[in-house]
Amino acid sequence: MMDEPKDAPLPRRRHADDEEPERRRWVGPLIAVGLAMGAAAIAGLVLTGMQDKAMYSKPVDELLAQKTKFLGRPVRAEGLLVHGSLVHRDQPCEYRFVIEKNGAQLPVRYAQCVVPDTFKDVPDLDVGVTVEGELQADSSFEASSVLAKCPSKYEMEKRKKDGEHVPHGPLAAGP
Secondary structure, eight states: OOOOOTTSOOOOOOOHHHHHHHHHHHHHHHHHHHHHHHHHHHHHHHHHHHHTTOOEEEEHHHHHHTHHHHBTSEEEEEEEEOTTOOEEETTTTEEEEEEEETTEEEEEEEOOSOOOTTOOOOTTOOOEEEEEEEEOTTSOEEEEEEEEEOOOHHHHHHHHHTTOOOTTSOOOOOO
8 A cells, every 4th residue: 555645635525515606606697597588578478469459550641551451450540531521320320421641531430429529520620530440441441439639729719810710619718
């Protein structure tokens, strides 16, 4: 048997405590990667879930130009009421009218009895209309909501000063 020199270091024994610092070094990055993957998965689920619920808002001319893209999807169409096109029927209760933008016209059917007070066909007054609903294959529109943009207070005050009839009721006295 060979004698070992007395100055030689003794072989070191491995303890479970010696591995702990190395494990700790990996825990932080693993948690960060796990959290990032979880956040990405949640964001992906939210975005794909919202994709079906998203509602586009387009002027009539753009909507009709991209008709195939918007068929059967919820969409908002914006335009001006075509004078003389507004028709109300009691049985079944519905409104039919046409809105237009840049020469493109969109016939609209709104199967409800109530529309905004500002939704009136007034001669010489452009009424901005936004309808929500679905574009149909025949290029008509089934509306579930109608929003009418009334003229600004200042436009109406100018019309009143010029002696014109104010179509949406009396103006409140200003300060």
